[in-house]
Amino acid sequence: xxxxxxxxxxxxxxxxxxxxxxxxxxxxxxxxxxxxxxxxxxxxxxxxxxxxxxxxxxxxxxxxxxxxxxxxxxxxxxxxxxxxxxxxxxxxxxxxxxxxxxxxxxxxxxxxxxxxxxxxxxxxxxxxxxxxxxxxxxxxxxxxxxxxxxxxxxxxxxxxxxxxxxxxxxxxxxxxxxxxxxxxxxxxxxxxxxxxxxxxxxxxxxxxxxxxxxxxxxxxxxxxxxxxxxxxxxxxxxxxxxxxxxxxxxxxxxxxxxxxxxxxxxxxxxxxxxxxxxxx
Amino acid sequence: xxxxxxxxxxxxxxxxxxxxxxxxxxxxxxxxxxxxxxxxxxxxxxxxxxxxxxxxxxxxxxxxxxxxxxxxxxxxxxxxxxxxxxxxxxxxxxxxxxxxxxxxxxxxxxxxxxxxxxxxxxxxxxxxxxxxxxxxxxxxxxxxxxxxxxxxxxxxxxxxxxxxxxxxxxxxxxxxxxxxxxxxxxxxxxxxxxxxxxxxxxxxxxxxxxxxxxxxxxxxxxxxxxxxxxxxxxxxxxxxxxxxxxxxxxxxxxxxxxxxxxxxxxxxxxxxxxxxxxxxxxxxxxxxxxxxxxxxxxxxxxxxxxxxxxxxxx
Numbered sequence: 264x265x266x267x268x269x270x271x272x273x274x275x276x277x278x279x280x281x282x283x284x285x286x287x288x289x290x291x292x293x294x295x296x297x298x299x300x301x302x303x304x305x306x307x308x309x310x311x312x313x314x315x316x317x318x319x320x321x322x323x324x325x326x327x328x329x330x331x332x333x334x335x336x337x338x339x340x341x342x343x344x345x346x347x348x349x350x351x352x353x354x355x356x357x358x359x360x361x362x363x364x365x366x367x368x369x370x371x372x373x374x375x376x377x378x379x380x381x382x383x384x385x386x387x388x389x390x391x392x393x394x395x396x397x398x399x400x401x402x403x404x405x406x407x408x409x410x411x412x413x414x415x416x417x418x419x420x421x422x423x424x425x426x427x428x429x430x431x432x433x434x435x436x437x438x439x440x441x442x443x444x445x446x447x448x449x450x451x452x453x454x455x456x457x458x459x460x461x462x463x464x465x466x467x468x469x470x471x472x473x474x475x476x477x478x479x480x481x482x483x484x485x486x487x488x489x490x491x492x493x494x495x496x497x498x499x500x501x502x503x504x505x506x507x508x509x510x511x512x513x514x515x516x517x518x519x520x521x522x523x524x525x526x527x528x529x530x531x532x533x534x535x536x537x538x539x540x541x542x543x
Numbered sequence: 544x545x546x547x548x549x550x551x552x553x554x555x556x557x558x559x560x561x562x563x564x565x566x567x568x569x570x571x572x573x574x575x576x577x578x579x580x581x582x583x584x585x586x587x588x589x590x591x592x593x594x595x596x597x598x599x600x601x602x603x604x605x606x607x608x609x610x611x612x613x614x615x616x617x618x619x620x621x622x623x624x625x626x627x628x629x630x631x632x633x634x635x636x637x638x639x640x641x642x643x644x645x646x647x648x649x650x651x652x653x654x655x656x657x658x659x660x661x662x663x664x665x666x667x668x669x670x671x672x673x674x675x676x677x678x679x680x681x682x683x684x685x686x687x688x689x690x691x692x693x694x695x696x697x698x699x700x701x702x703x704x705x706x707x708x709x710x711x712x713x714x715x716x717x718x719x720x721x722x723x724x725x726x727x728x729x730x731x732x733x734x735x736x737x738x739x740x741x742x743x744x745x746x747x748x749x750x751x752x753x754x755x756x757x758x759x760x761x762x763x764x765x766x767x768x769x770x771x772x773x774x775x776x777x778x779x780x781x782x783x784x785x786x787x788x789x790x791x792x793x794x795x796x797x798x799x800x801x802x803x804x805x806x807x808x809x810x811x812x813x814x815x816x817x818x819x820x821x822x823x824x825x826x827x828x829x830x831x832x833x834x835x836x837x838x839x840x841x842x843x844x845x846x847x848x849x850x851x852x853x854x855x856x857x
Binding site (some may be wrong): 278323327329339369370371378379381382385386388389390391392393395396397399400402419422423425426429430 | 592593595598605606607608610611612614615616625633634637638641642643702711718742828844
């Protein structure tokens with residue numbers, strides 16, 4: 264990947280992370296861990312991959328993204344704010360009465376949100392419907408679904424996976440944010456979905472494995488997914504829960520907890536230092 | 544004369560989908576491997592490119608329907624009532640109801656008249672479940688004419704609709720030129736002593752009950768409520784005011800269905816006795832559908848008993 268573009272994406276991703284922390288701290292609740300683990304991929308998609316228009320969020324031919332792991336809404340909101348769909352200041356209204364930023368995404372309230380999600384296991388099926396509609400309507404747009412690795416414990420994910428390959432929906436790409444942690448512990452301790460790539464392969468999908476925080480690998484994976492014909496693609500992205508904030512990294516306790524003032528200040532200090540380094 | 548024509552509302556549903564498909568190429572039909580029984584197979588034969596069998600995976604089907612609808616399609620998703628309102632309740636609530644997507648759930652084999660398949664398939668809870676979802680429209684047609692009209696009205700309406708169809712062939716009640724409006728009750732018979740408010744296959748039983756009641760000197764009005772949500776509040780309140788007693792009749796549990804909906808309106812506006820004919824909070828069992836209706840008290844005789852009781856309670 265071009266080094267200038269890569270640097271721009273890193274800067275954007277760092278700003279997205281700052282937005283996530285600001286939003287969750289302001290709300291005093293929410294899900295920072297999984298928001299930070301998916302931040303690079305969402306930044307890449309909205310700034311380098313997807314055909315979208317912040318001035319026309321309902322553009323018929325836009326690419327679609329379904330945040331099936333809807334609890335990481337702060338990551339999506341922060342990306343949408345950086346992209347200009349919503350005002351950055353609005354991030355601080357997250358989860359507050361009268362805010363357009365609900366605890367989980369609402370397509371009716373937030374410009375740029377393509378589907379209301381939050382109840383795990385349903386978003387991939389919705390994305391399958393969108394990809395199916397694109398196929399029968401002769402539309403060229405692509406559909407992305409963002410899944411959690413804990414989320415794929417939901418049986419409906421495999422109903423959707425089976426149907427998508429049976430119909431050859433190659434405009435569909437699912438990302439599994441494989442940060443290895445869910446609310447009660449590691450996904451292995453709770454109910455292991457491993458080996459994840461083999462499961463998707465067995466369900467007839469094209470599978471690509473990457474490190475979720477390498478823009479080179481992210482770029483190569485999404486380009487390959489776009490070009491692959493005949494099957495949907497699953498990108499299994501090994502990630503670090505809480506990525507970018509030292510004390511949140513790889514700690515399941517940050518799945519659904521907001522930082523206190525001291526922790527917030529430290530997180531922002533760390534991210535600002537990273538940003539300064541990137542922009543130097 | 545009208546008694547000569549007997550059609551199941553699910554058959555009318557299948558035929559209406561074909562008619563609709565001819566007029567509108569944005570109609571897509573999904574089914575979860577029951578297209579022969581739900582009658583969406585008729586649409587499949589006519590428009591194979593707009594029909595998808597999602598396999599035995601109703602939750603997936605409901606959400607696929609949601610995704611398709613965001614692209615401007617009007618999607619009918621079909622299975623038995625038990626597996627749409629029942630199994631996929633939370634998908635209907637969160638993926639269709641919350642964003643108010645333009646999906647029509649064609650739920651067939653509703654109620655106890657499913658018959659031989661027994662309790663596992665006799666869904667008497669679907670109206671109650673669907674009523675709890677904000678913005679959901681629930682239509683329970685009484686014959687093939689009303690079922691056809693309901694399908695067209697649902698397609699014209701922008702939002703989620705639960706269409707409830709049955710397996711059993713029913714006598715035709717309405718004429719071909721019947722005017723159907725979502726949310727508008729239909730007064731079928733005038734009467735001053737008690738109002739029988741019925742829905743679905745119990746409408747015909749209500750008409751029969753009215754004839755029997757005349758022998759006892761009781762003049763019952765009959766009100767057909769095809770749209771259980773949003774319910775025609777004015778018609779229900781008028782019934783309470785004009786006759787002072789109400790009997791509801793539905794092929795559904797007495798918990799949370801038409802009876803509950805009517806009682807809620809009456810209690811808050813003009814309290815009068817409301818007695819309910821329905822499945823008495825029990826599971827069904829196997830046997831011919833017609834027999835099940837009588838065994839579980841879903842017939843004119845039981846409506847007559849309840850109407851006499853309601854009349855005495857005035």
